[in-house]
Amino acid sequence: MSAPIVVDNVAALRAQIRNWRRDGLKVALVPTMGALHDGHISLVKIALEEAERCVVSIFVNPTQFAPTEDLDKYPRQLARDLDRLREAGAHLAYTPGVADMYPAGFATKISVGGPSAGLETDFRPTFFDGVATVVAKLFLQAAPDCAVFGEKDYQQLCVVRQLCRDLDLPVEIIGAPTVRDSHGLAMSSRNAYLSEAERGVARKLNVVLRQTAAELASGADEASAVGEAAEALVRAGFRKVDYVAAREAVTLAPWRQDRDGRLLAAAWLGTTRLIDNVEIPGA
Amino acid sequence: MSAPIVVDNVAALRAQIRNWRRDGLKVALVPTMGALHDGHISLVKIALEEAERCVVSIFVNPTQFAPTEDLDKYPRQLARDLDRLREAGAHLAYTPGVADMYPAGFATKISVGGPSAGLETDFRPTFFDGVATVVAKLFLQAAPDCAVFGEKDYQQLCVVRQLCRDLDLPVEIIGAPTVRDSHGLAMSSRNAYLSEAERGVARKLNVVLRQTAAELASGADEASAVGEAAEALVRAGFRKVDYVAAREAVTLAPWRQDRDGRLLAAAWLGTTRLIDNVEIPGA
The missing domain is CATH 3.40.50.620 (HUPs)
Known part of the structure; x- marks a missing residue:
């Protein structure tokens, strides 16, 4: 080229x-x-x-x-x-x-x-x-x-x-579509700030989001599911979770289970803030 | 056509x-x-x-x-x-x-x-x-x-x-350039709201602005000149003067006598608000 x-x-x-x-x-x-x-x-x-x-x-x-x-x-x-x-x-x-x-x-x-x-x-x-x-x-x-x-x-x-x-x-x-490494971590210029240990924790973000989106799609209670997701991220080693939230896919209005949704999250690993999101398939 | x-x-x-x-x-x-x-x-x-x-x-x-x-x-x-x-x-x-x-x-x-x-x-x-x-x-x-x-x-x-x-x-x-009637009143869709008597008063707006701009161009004190202009408008029959102000012609920053300026005003005749402006020639 x-x-x-x-x-x-x-x-x-x-x-x-x-x-x-x-x-x-x-x-x-x-x-x-x-x-x-x-x-x-x-x-x-x-x-x-x-x-x-x-x-x-x-x-x-x-x-x-x-x-x-x-x-x-x-x-x-x-x-x-x-x-x-x-x-x-x-x-x-x-x-x-x-x-x-x-x-x-x-x-x-x-x-x-x-x-x-x-x-x-x-x-x-x-x-x-x-x-x-x-x-x-x-x-x-x-x-x-x-x-x-x-x-x-x-x-x-x-x-x-x-x-x-x-x-x-x-x-x-x-x-x-988001490009991910073989462990599902979303590519981001800010990944360059992560230590090897933090990178291992970072890979959990996508895992937790996928799991929670699947639960939401199968009818789990939204408030409990996103609350548990935030707790799971902290247990995995994230220092702080800014949000885990289910939203309507186009307008980002509050999600309704009969609509295509998106599950979005932002969380801190040390001084690095990571974001990610996954689809919530419509019912 | x-x-x-x-x-x-x-x-x-x-x-x-x-x-x-x-x-x-x-x-x-x-x-x-x-x-x-x-x-x-x-x-x-x-x-x-x-x-x-x-x-x-x-x-x-x-x-x-x-x-x-x-x-x-x-x-x-x-x-x-x-x-x-x-x-x-x-x-x-x-x-x-x-x-x-x-x-x-x-x-x-x-x-x-x-x-x-x-x-x-x-x-x-x-x-x-x-x-x-x-x-x-x-x-x-x-x-x-x-x-x-x-x-x-x-x-x-x-x-x-x-x-x-x-x-x-x-x-x-x-x-x-602003188009004016034979008495200097700037054309405006809002002139349609004016009574015949108000139209007579409205025509003073441009007269006062021209006079004040000439005074400013010849070195008059800015605060006194714009204050007197506002008073003259009220004496002429305007109900209220929102502002009479000298500004730098391009940025509308405060005017300096060595720069091209613009003298701008807004004033009320009954329930109708009129605006007008004239050049202040640079020194």
Whole structure:
């Protein structure tokens, strides 16, 4: 595979995409914060099935980190990321700087209600404002036909769909299944923070969620089931559980047993916060 | 002139604009709330100078009215508006319904800081959120090359410019001079609410602003000059003055005498609120 074109400004990005569009080529965008792993690469592969050209943005977005969070230590490894994108066959890497995305005087915020209520928002209250604003900017900069987001960040996927529907952003949103290691641990850039021992504990997150989702699907009482799941995570070695919650799969409204649902969780291992989610099959 | 095409849904709007774009035609948008007067028609004429096709949206946007404001009595006169657009040579009138713009479950809000601070926001705190959100939607629905906004709503013009810059909305914003009657009264749909006697008083607004701007430009003390302007408006018959304020012309930050400024005011005549603004020439 040839190396991807690397551009770091919106004028060059638009010029390249305009050329592709003039040639009748469909363009997919994969927004990332870099530190690319197999999960991201699976998004690139889906993008290449959906479109003739794949643009990957790499931008560690400061506005979706709270002051107490890991912005400074978030892994940055551009050269390695570009190698991985070359192997995967991505056509363009868009690597804007913070001052390009948020120039002096920047003053606009997009807030998406609906699926952003609760879950992550209870613990990271400004997170989805940061996500919605940067995603809208990336969509308006690149004007892709479609964009691929991982189901790993399931609430984010729902928020981005709502954003596009509400603002009439003409971008098709494609959700991609979570990529897991052989023990079921969801791929995440934050797994890099885990010790070997913590990694063993982390693998229990998916096990507990799968088990609880199966119980819910067979009619278990919701409050007891999610309560027991949270206790099981603490017994397994998680320091703190932010939430385990069953939600309706599309709107993230409270789950009803006759609807397709999603079981979502966030929990802490030492100073690392992990999230995961699994399907609750409808009755 | 032939009658404009009338479309009431985004699919038909996009199909027509796509056809024009395929033919290489530049498209301008003039967003309005209907009740078209000579001010709006001047925007259409500027649009037709800038672009080969002019789209006028007519949508009384509920989200920019507070519960206490005049949403229900805001003048609606579509047949007359379409006649005026035909005379002016506009090519398309886009007339979506409230349920088209804000379908059930709509949950997204755009907040623009910077120039939205103070002035109108002190009295209509959610107004510019409503404006920014609907303007972004209209831009994303129509994807015009440029859009024309009147300087009559000067703070709105500055907020829309900031919105486009911050979100990378690829639409050129063109500000159009305020159209006035022979006595200097700025054209406004809300002038329809005024009695003949009130109209006589309303005409003083522009006179006082011009005089005060001239004094400021010649070095008058700012606090005294705007205070006297407010008093002069009350003496002339205005019931209440919301603000008279000098601001920097682009950012709407506090004015400095060495910069181009704008003198803005809002005042009440009975139950009707009028706004106006004039240039303060730089020293």
